[in-house]
Amino acid sequence: MGPKAAELRREIRELVKSEVPEGFLGAFTDDPADLETAQRFCRTLAERNMLCLSWPEEFGGGGASVWEQTVVREEMWAHHEPRGAQYMGVNWVGPIIMRHGTEEQQNKHLPPIARGEVIWCQGFSEPESGSDLASLRTTARPDGDGWLISGQKIWTSYATMAQWCFLLARTHKGEKKQQGLTIFLVPMDDPAIQVRPIRAMLGPHHLNEVFFDDLRVSRADVLGEVDNGWSIVGEVTSFERVGIARYARCERLLAAAPSVLADRWEDLPAELRGRWVRMLTHCRRARLLAYRVVSLQSSGRIQPGDAAGYRIAVTKLDQDSAEVLMEIAAEVTPEDPGAEWFLGEVEDHWRYSQASTVSSGSIEMQRILLSRALLAVSK
Amino acid sequence: MSEMVLDLSEDAQEYGRQALRAFEAAGGDQLVQDAEAKPAIRDSLVGPVLNELGAWELDARTDVDGLEAAAALCRSAGYWALPYPVAERLAKPTDLESDGLIVVASNRPAGAVGGVETRWTAVTSGGTRSTVVGHGATGPAFVTPLELSEIDKNGAGDVALALALPCWTLLGMLDRAIELTIAHVSLRKQFGQPLSTFQGVQFQLTDAEVERSGLEILAKYALWSIGSDKPEAIVDALALRMSAIEAAEVVFRVCHQLHGAVGFCDETTLSWLSRYSQPLRRLPLGLSATRDELTRRAGRSGLTGLYA
Numbered sequence: 073m074g075p076k077a078a079e080l081r082r083e084i085r086e087l088v089k090s091e092v093p094e095g096f097l098g099a100f101t102d103d104p105a106d107l108e109t110a111q112r113f114c115r116t117l118a119e120r121n122m123l124c125l126s127w128p129e130e131f132g133g134g135g136a137s138v139w140e141q142t143v144v145r146e147e148m149w150a151h152h153e154p155r156g157a158q159y160m161g162v163n164w165v166g167p168i169i170m171r172h173g174t175e176e177q178q179n180k181h182l183p184p185i186a187r188g189e190v191i192w193c194q195g196f197s198e199p200e201s202g203s204d205l206a207s208l209r210t211t212a213r214p215d216g217d218g219w220l221i222s223g224q225k226i227w228t229s230y231a232t233m234a235q236w237c238f239l240l241a242r243t244h245k246g247e248k249k250q251q252g253l254t255i256f257l258v259p260m261d262d263p264a265i266q267v268r269p270i271r272a273m274l275g276p277h278h279l280n281e282v283f284f285d286d287l288r289v290s291r292a293d294v295l296g297e298v299d300n301g302w303s304i305v306g307e308v309t310s311f312e313r314v315g316i317a318r319y320a321r322c323e324r325l326l327a328a329a330p331s332v333l334a335d336r337w338e339d340l341p342a343e344l345r346g347r348w349v350r351m352l353t354h355c356r357r358a359r360l361l362a363y364r365v366v367s368l369q370s371s372g373r374i375q376p377g378d379a380a381g382y383r384i385a386v387t388k389l390d391q392d393s394a395e396v397l398m399e400i401a402a403e404v405t406p407e408d409p410g411a412e413w414f415l416g417e418v419e420d421h422w423r424y425s426q427a428s429t430v431s432s433g434s435i436e437m438q439r440i441l442l443s444r445a446l447l448a449v450s451k
Numbered sequence: 452m453s454e455m456v457l458d459l460s461e462d463a464q465e466y467g468r469q470a471l472r473a474f475e476a477a478g479g480d481q482l483v484q485d486a487e488a489k490p491a492i493r494d495s496l497v498g499p500v501l502n503e504l505g506a507w508e509l510d511a512r513t514d515v516d517g518l519e520a521a522a523a524l525c526r527s528a529g530y531w532a533l534p535y536p537v538a539e540r541l542a543k544p545t546d547l548e549s550d551g552l553i554v555v556a557s558n559r560p561a562g563a564v565g566g567v568e569t570r571w572t573a574v575t576s577g578g579t580r581s582t583v584v585g586h587g588a589t590g591p592a593f594v595t596p597l598e599l600s601e602i603d604k605n606g607a608g609d610v611a612l613a614l615a616l617p618c619w620t621l622l623g624m625l626d627r628a629i630e631l632t633i634a635h636v637s638l639r640k641q642f643g644q645p646l647s648t649f650q651g652v653q654f655q656l657t658d659a660e661v662e663r664s665g666l667e668i669l670a671k672y673a674l675w676s677i678g679s680d681k682p683e684a685i686v687d688a689l690a691l692r693m694s695a696i697e698a699a700e701v702v703f704r705v706c707h708q709l710h711g712a713v714g715f716c717d718e719t720t721l722s723w724l725s726r727y728s729q730p731l732r733r734l735p736l737g738l739s740a741t742r743d744e745l746t747r748r749a750g751r752s753g754l755t756g757l758y759a
Contacts, residue, residue, distance in 0.1 A: 146757060320757060327758035330751035337751050346746045352754045353669070353690040353745075359756070360668040364457050384661050436654075443653035446633055446660055 073139040080140050084122075084147040091116055092154045095413050097420045099156030100230075100275035107233065107277075110156025114188030117155070124162055124186045131170055131178070132186045138370040142317070142363070150320035152417070157230035161185040161192045164311035165238055169257075172296040172304055177257065181236070193260070195225040195239035195282060196305070203437050205240075206249040206302060210284060212241040212256070218290040219243065221256065221264075224283050227431075231267045231280035234260050238308075239284075244299045255301040256293045264288065273423045310369075310379065312432045318386050319358040322393040325417055326352055329400050332414045336403065344399060351393045358386040377445025380438040387428040387435055394418075394425040455675040457668065459519045466504075467523030473500050474531045480720050483727060486534030490566030490589045497535040511541045511612060515678045518612075522619045522674055529623025532720075532727045534593065536564050538616035539571075544580070544609050547572055547602070553583070554613045554735045560597040563730035565589025573599050576614075576685075576735070576744060578607030592730045611688040615673045618688075618695040621731045622670055624724050625663045625698060628706040631721050632656065636709050652709060659705040662698035669694050683755050689745040690754060696738040699728055
C-alpha cells in the first residue's frame with residue numbers, strides 16, 4: 073500500500089483513540105450521545121481535510137490514492153464506523169453527484185458533505201421490491217413543470233437523522249422495468265415525507281420506513297437524465313460493493329481475543345482456537361480479494377463477477393467470524409481486561425453480521441453475478 | 452522489503468502458459484494414465500518436457516523470479532495432473548546434495564514419489580532432515596512409504612516453500628476441475644435445457660469459484676512471505692495449506708456432483724484429477740493435522756495482518 077497509506081493508518085488510529093470513546097458501538101444506539109460523537113468526529117475529520125480524502129482535489133477532496141481510500145475504509149469500519157451515517161455521503165453520494173450532477177447540484181450538495189454537516193439516506197428498497205429493485209412502485213407523476221412523488225420505501229438506513237434522500241422513483245412505464253426510472257435528490261424535512269422507525273437487531277435507530285405523499289419535486293431535483301436513473305443505480309451498487317471493509321472489524325476483534333482472555337486463552341478448546349485461526353485466514357483471504365477488486369477497479373479492468381466473488385467471501389466471513397467470536401466471548405468474565413469493550417463489540421458484531429448477506433445486494437444476487445461471469449467463459 | 456503484488460509477474464505467468472502448452476503437446480491427460488499403468492516410466496514420460504522447460508534450472512530458494520516461475524510451473528503441472536513430483540523437485544534444499552525435498556510426518560513418512568528414483572531428502576515440519584534411503588511398494592497415486600536416515604535438524608527454514616509449492620499444484624488441479632465442470636454443465640442438457648441454466652447448479656459453481664479464487668490469492672501471499680524471508684513464512688504456508696485442502700474438498704465435491712455419473716468414469720479427466728489430488732491433500736498432514744499445526748504455530752499472535 074506504500075508509506076503514505078501506512079502513515080495515514082497511524083494518523084487515523086490516533087484520531088479515533090482521542091476522539092471516539094471506548095465502547096462506541098456506532099451512531100444508531102439508544103444513546104443520543106453516540107450520534108453526537110459521530111457528527112463531531114465528521115466535523116473533526118473535515119477540519120483536518122480528512123473526511124473527503126478520496127475525493128478529487130477539484131471538488132475539495134484530498135485526491136488520495138485508492139490505497140489511502142482503502143485504509144480509510146478499513147480503519148473506519150474496524151472502529152465501528154465513527155463517521156456514523158455520513159460515510160454514505162462521502163463514499164458514494166458525493167462521487168455520484170460529481171459524475172452526474174449539474175453544476176448547481178454540485179455547488180449545493182458537495183460542500184456540506186465535505187464539511188461533515190449532512191446525512192444522506194438512500195430511497196431504493198420497497199416492500200415489494202428488494203433484490204428485484206427495478207420493479208419498484210414509488211411513482212413520480214407529472215404535475216405542472218415538475219412531478220408529485222407518492223409511494224413507500226423500506227429498510228431505509230438513517231432516514232430519521234438524514235437531511236437528504238437519494239430517491240429512485242418511476243417517472244415512466246417503459247418497455248423494460250429498468251427503463252423509466254429517475255433519481256431525485258429530495259430534502260427530508262418536506263412535510264410530504266413521513267419516516268417511521270423500525271426497531272431491529274441491527275441497532276435500534278438504523279432501519280426505517282419512508283412514506284411519500286405527493287412530494288413536489290422539480291427538474292432541478294433530478295440527478296442525471298429523466299427516465300435513465302437505472303444506469304446510475306448500477307454505479308451506486310458498484311461503489312457499495314467495496315464500500316464497507318467488513319473484514320477489518322472481524323480481524324480487529326479476532327486479534328483482540330487472546331489478550332482479553334489473557335492466560336486462559338490456552339485453556340480454550342483446541343478446536344475453538346483452530347476455528348479462530350481459520351477465521352484469521354479467511355480475514356486475510358477477504359482482505360486480499362478486496363485489494364484485487366480495488367486494483368482492478370482503479371485500472372478499469374473490473375468485471376461484474378470480480379466484486380461479486382469478493383462480496384460472497386467477505387459477507388460469509390462476517391457471519392462465520394461472528395459465531396466464533398460469540399463462542400470465545402462466552403468464555404470471557406467481567407474481570408478480564410477489556411471485557412466490557414470486547415463483549416459489547418462482539419455482541420454488536422454478531423447482530424449486525426446477520427444482515428451482511430442480505431443488505432446492499434443479497435448473497436444470492438452476488439451468486440447470480442458470479443455464475444453469469446463464470447458461464448460466459450464457455451459461451 | 453518489497454510490497455506484495457497480487458498476481459504473479461507477467462514473466463512467470465507467461466512461463467506457466469508455455470508449460471501448459473508443452474505438457475499438452477507431451478501427451479496432456481494421457482500422461483497420468485500411462486504413468487499409472489507403469490509408475491517406473493514416470494521419469495522418462497515427463498522428464499524430457501520438464502528439461503526442455505528448464506524446470507531444474509529454476510532457483511526457487513534464492514531468486515524471487517525463480518520462485519514465481521516455480522509456482523507457475525507447479526500450477527500448470529496440476530492442471531494436467533502431471534505424473535511427476537515437480538513441486539518436491541523444485542523445493543530442493545540448497546545446502547545438501549539433493550534433488551528434491553519431501554515434507555513428511557515423523558510418524559509415517561511417505562511421499563507421492565513412487566517410481567521416481569533420485570536423491571530425495573525428507574524434512575519434518577519441525578526441521579529434522581533425512582536422506583530417503585529406500586521406499587516401499589507404490590500405492591494409489593504413486594504414494595509410497597519412505598525409509599529415512601537422519602542427517603540433521605537444520606531444515607526448519609526449508610519447510611515453508613516445500614509446503615507452499617504443492618498448494619500451487621493443487622490450485623492448478625482446481626483450475627482445471629472448475630473449467631471442465633463449466634464446460635460440462637454448459638453442454639449437458641436435462642429437462643430440455645443445459646444444466647447451467649438451473650440456479651441450483653449455478654450457485655454450486657460459485658461456491659467452488661470463491662474457494663478457488665481465495666486459494667489463489669493466499670497462495671500468492673505465502674509465496675511473497677517466503678520470498679521476503681519473513682519469519683512467519685511457515686505460519687503463512689500452513690494457513691495456505693489449510694485453505695488449499697478446504698478449497699479442494701469444496702471444489703471436487705461440487706465438480707463431481709455437477710458432472711454426475713460421467714465424472715467417475717476413467718474417460719473423464721475429472722476422475723483422474725480427483726484421485727490424484729489425494730496425496731496433495733493428505734500428505735504430509737491432512738486438514739485436521741494441518742489446522743492443529745497452524746494453531747500451535749500461530750499461538751496467540753495469530754496471523755500477521757492489520758491488527759497483529
